[in-house]
Amino acid sequence: MPVYVSNLGFPRIGPRRELKTALESCWSGKTGRDALLETARTLRAATWRRQQALGLDCVPSGDFSFYDQVLDTSVMVGAIPAAYRSLGAPDSLDVYFAMARGTQAESAESGCSHGRGGADVPAQEMTKWFDTNYHYLVPEIGPRQRFELTTTKPVDEFREAKALGIHTRPVIIGPVTWLLLAKPAQEGFEPLSRLSDLLPVYVELLSRLRDAGADWVQIDEPALVLDLDDAARAAFRTAYTEFAERVSGLKLMLATYFGGLGDNLDTAVALPVAGLHVDLVRAPEQLYAVAEKAPTNLTLSLGVVDGRNVWKTDLAAVLDRIEPVAARRTKLLIAPSCSLLHAPIDLALETKLDPRVKDWLAFGVQKLEELALLGKALNNGRESVAEALATNAASIAARRASPLVRDPAVRARLASVDAGWSVRSTPFAERTVMQRAILDLPPLPTTTIGSFPQTAEVRKARAAHGKGVLDDAGYNAFLREETARAIRWQEEIGLDVLVHGEFERNDMVQYFGEQLSGFAFTRGGWVQSYGSRCVRPPIIYGDVSRPMPMTVDWWRYAQSLTPRPVKGMLTGPVTILQWSFVRDDQSRADTCRQIALAIRDEVTDLEAAGAKIIQIDEAALREGLPLRRAAWQHYLDWAVEAFRLAASGVRPETQVHTHMCYSEFNDIIAAIGAMDADVISIETARSKMELLDAFATCSYPNEIGPGVYDIHSPRVPSTAEMEALLTKAGESLSATQLWVNPDCGLKTRKWEDVKPALENMVTAAAALRARIRAY
Numbered sequence: 001m002p003v004y005v006s007n008l009g010f011p012r013i014g015p016r017r018e019l020k021t022a023l024e025s026c027w028s029g030k031t032g033r034d035a036l037l038e039t040a041r042t043l044r045a046a047t048w049r050r051q052q053a054l055g056l057d058c059v060p061s062g063d064f065s066f067y068d069q070v071l072d073t074s075v076m077v078g079a080i081p082a083a084y085r086s087l088g089a090p091d092s093l094d095v096y097f098a099m100a101r102g103t104q105a106e107s108a109e110s111g112c113s114h115g116r117g118g119a120d121v122p123a124q125e126m127t128k129w130f131d132t133n134y135h136y137l138v139p140e141i142g143p144r145q146r147f148e149l150t151t152t153k154p155v156d157e158f159r160e161a162k163a164l165g166i167h168t169r170p171v172i173i174g175p176v177t178w179l180l181l182a183k184p185a186q187e188g189f190e191p192l193s194r195l196s197d198l199l200p201v202y203v204e205l206l207s208r209l210r211d212a213g214a215d216w217v218q219i220d221e222p223a224l225v226l227d228l229d230d231a232a233r234a235a236f237r238t239a240y241t242e243f244a245e246r247v248s249g250l251k252l253m254l255a256t257y258f259g260g261l262g263d264n265l266d267t268a269v270a271l272p273v274a275g276l277h278v279d280l281v282r283a284p285e286q287l288y289a290v291a292e293k294a295p296t297n298l299t300l301s302l303g304v305v306d307g308r309n310v311w312k313t314d315l316a317a318v319l320d321r322i323e324p325v326a327a328r329r330t331k332l333l334i335a336p337s338c339s340l341l342h343a344p345i346d347l348a349l350e351t352k353l354d355p356r357v358k359d360w361l362a363f364g365v366q367k368l369e370e371l372a373l374l375g376k377a378l379n380n381g382r383e384s385v386a387e388a389l390a391t392n393a394a395s396i397a398a399r400r401a402s403p404l405v406r407d408p409a410v411r412a413r414l415a416s417v418d419a420g421w422s423v424r425s426t427p428f429a430e431r432t433v434m435q436r437a438i439l440d441l442p443p444l445p446t447t448t449i450g451s452f453p454q455t456a457e458v459r460k461a462r463a464a465h466g467k468g469v470l471d472d473a474g475y476n477a478f479l480r481e482e483t484a485r486a487i488r489w490q491e492e493i494g495l496d497v498l499v500h501g502e503f504e505r506n507d508m509v510q511y512f513g514e515q516l517s518g519f520a521f522t523r524g525g526w527v528q529s530y531g532s533r534c535v536r537p538p539i540i541y542g543d544v545s546r547p548m549p550m551t552v553d554w555w556r557y558a559q560s561l562t563p564r565p566v567k568g569m570l571t572g573p574v575t576i577l578q579w580s581f582v583r584d585d586q587s588r589a590d591t592c593r594q595i596a597l598a599i600r601d602e603v604t605d606l607e608a609a610g611a612k613i614i615q616i617d618e619a620a621l622r623e624g625l626p627l628r629r630a631a632w633q634h635y636l637d638w639a640v641e642a643f644r645l646a647a648s649g650v651r652p653e654t655q656v657h658t659h660m661c662y663s664e665f666n667d668i669i670a671a672i673g674a675m676d677a678d679v680i681s682i683e684t685a686r687s688k689m690e691l692l693d694a695f696a697t698c699s700y701p702n703e704i705g706p707g708v709y710d711i712h713s714p715r716v717p718s719t720a721e722m723e724a725l726l727t728k729a730g731e732s733l734s735a736t737q738l739w740v741n742p743d744c745g746l747k748t749r750k751w752e753d754v755k756p757a758l759e760n761m762v763t764a765a766a767a768l769r770a771r772i773r774a775y
């Protein structure tokens with residue numbers, strides 16, 4: 001039996017972000033719904049045809065989404081909270097986009113929204129998909145949730161492909177993972193307890209897929225790589241036994257990814273499914289155990305090409321490992337480790353990359369080419385593709401031997417770092433006294449997280465500059481004007497600690513990546529982050545250093561305009577690491593330490609230029625946490641150490657801030673304390689300050705700015721709302737500890753929302769100050 005070549009999912013944004021453009025155009029009312037549907041159909045067709053042309057035996061369908069695949073699943077099974085149901089038919093795009101984005105902002109926007117009547121409904125909560133920078137919309141499940149098949153999206157898309165003559169393997173999210181990702185609609189409730197009510201909907205869906213002609217269905221259960229309790233393991237047995245008993249004539253490929261099955265392996269191989277996909281990139285060591293334990297009639301899908309990174313696969317090394325398995329097993333597939341959702345689409349579009357580095361890379365399309373090649377080598381012998389294998393081997397060898405990846409100066413410097421480099425010279429209790437004397441801020445000082453709106457004008461100017469249409473002088477003058485306006489406005493409304501606004505930055509990671517040595521960056525290597533929002537993660541291919549100051553001139557200019565302190569604004573080493581494609585030839589910890597030294601240089605340069613406050617954002621610290629608890633401590637040790645290495649080169653008078661968003665702090669509060677930032681700002685508005693419990697319980701000693709303004713929504717919070725949140729914060733923390741700020745940066749918002757919101761925030765802080773003074 002041959003080895004089949006398959007894919008688990010392809011990016012849906014389109015090679016030129018066609019879906020982003022169509023979505024935003026529709027949301028803004030510029031184009032209608034039909035145009036959006038048409039773009040989506042065209043993209044799906046092109047994606048299927050392309051994969052078929054690449055020689056895949058197994059092309060996925062159902063991996064398309066207008067916003068998020070978890071939201072698709074929620075809507076499909078009817079998990080639509082009451083607030084959204086009044087906005088339209090449950091299977092309509094009105095309801096779908098309302099769940100994704102809330103409704104207040106769109107009340108003025110026509111195209112995609114009909115009959116909302118100015119409803120003010122917030123979006124569903126968004127959080128990170130496992131350890132990726134992709135966000136999903138969190139399902140909300142209560143005890144009375146009625147499940148019913150509300151859309152037949154997977155069936156529709158299967159038929160759509162079939163009509164084009166392409167027989168696909170539909171992809172759906174499995175019921176157990178979906179329930180484990182859900183949050184309870186009321187405290188103390190366990191969404192997983194609703195499994196038996198959910199299963200009939202899945203049975204109906206699977207039956208319909210079979211009736212439509214599907215023979216295999218890929219059912220994603222990445223939760224199988226997490227630490228699971230007995231109840232969760234039992235849920236897997238219940239669900240898949242039910243499917244085996246109630247759906248005949250359909251084979252399920254149970255897909256696991258982002259890690260090894262570990263102690264869930266016995267559970268997984270015992271499930272009555274026809275196939276099991278395992279991630280052999282994150283967990284290569286599990287190949288032996290999986291092959292050993294999997295019954296011979298279980299089709300194995302081996303994830304041998306990295307779906308989470310951009311490096312060419314060492315094809316000979318993969319063949320060395322797979323050939324012995326292929327010789328012994330008859331039912332075998334090869335695939336990417338996970339869906340290609342997390343990879344950029346096509347390297348061929350990168351015309352400006354250093355050709356030496358480009359030769360080491362494979363994006364989504366190239367990864368599928370690698371798989372096709374591996375399939376030929378396994379089925380027809382390596383000699384049948386000898387030339388292609390030799391070319392691949394040459395690229396792998398060139399990268400390994402390249403002087404581009406090693407910088408002796410960086411290595412020598414890192415070797416000379418001693419423990420003293422990552423400790424502030426003075427303890428916080430003494431630093432804070434010195435900082436207070438210098439900064440002379442009122443109690444409850446107000447500030448923002450850094451970015452101000454990235455308006456169309458700002459992006460256009462940058463695009464024009466990139467194309468050479470706007471020269472350096474013109475671009476700089478434009479950015480200075482934006483910055484000056486932002487500074488003036490912050491002074492006017494009475495913010496205490498100002499920011500320059502980050503207008504010069506395309507993205508908080510890419511901006512630094514473009515200036516650091518050892519990094520490459522792409523023109524079109526977009527990856528979806530959430531909805532229509534995308535990022536171009538830089539590629540770290542070599543040792544990292546900072547040839548020149550990166551932010552000092554912008555800071556200096558902004559500070560020259562005002563007597564109030566302007567924060568120096570940097571992205572921290574863990575976040576730069578986490579949101580880049582990282583080299584796979586050394587540990588993440590080592591790469592992170594190199595970045596930390598580069599940021600440390602920037603920190604000390606900002607201080608030398610006169611900055612009294614420097615913020616080092618570590619937005620991704622929590623998401624970098626390994627999926628398995630056993631690996632946490634090791635990660636936290638090196639991640640915190642890297643932050644401290646970046647932050648500790650300054651005098652005690654210099655105040656170091658950090659910022660984190662989307663963080664569940666309870667589990668990692670000790671590590672956050674160990675970062676020893678003088679001030680931390682965190683996202684707390686949506687959770688109504690619940691996050692602060694962790695800080696209060698551990699008597700967190702340093703200063704904290706709990707976000708009082710949810711920036712992910714265009715809604716303008718009232719003064720009373722923010723005052724109430726601050727009062728609540730004051731109950732768990734001391735007033736001398738508190739700062740007042742939004743949840744996160746304001747780059748995705750519009751000035752017309754930001755202005756009243758921040759004015760209200762300043763008023764709320766003033767009201768609270770007055771109350772404190774009255775005591």
Ligand SMILES: Nc1nc2c(c(=O)[nH]1)N[C@@H](CNc1ccc(C(=O)N[C@@H](CCC(=O)N[C@@H](CCC(=O)N[C@@H](CCC(=O)O)C(=O)O)C(=O)O)C(=O)O)cc1)CN2
Nearest residue numbers: 133459460462463506507508509529532533534535579748
């Ligand atoms: N890397 C990263 N990850 C993160 C965040 C983050 O800020 N950065 N924040 C959190 C939430 N995630 C987010 C991810 C993306 C965006 C975002 O706003 N992305 C922008 C792109 C940002 C960017 O790179 N902008 C470039 C390119 C802009 C662009 O599209 N230009 C046009 C032309 C310009 C025009 O005419 O409009 C083009 O190149 O085609 C720039 O400003 O220079 C978008 O999708 O719209 C926001 C939040 C978590 N993860």
Ligand SMILES: [Zn+2]
Nearest residue numbers: 619661744745
């Ligand atoms: Zn943030």
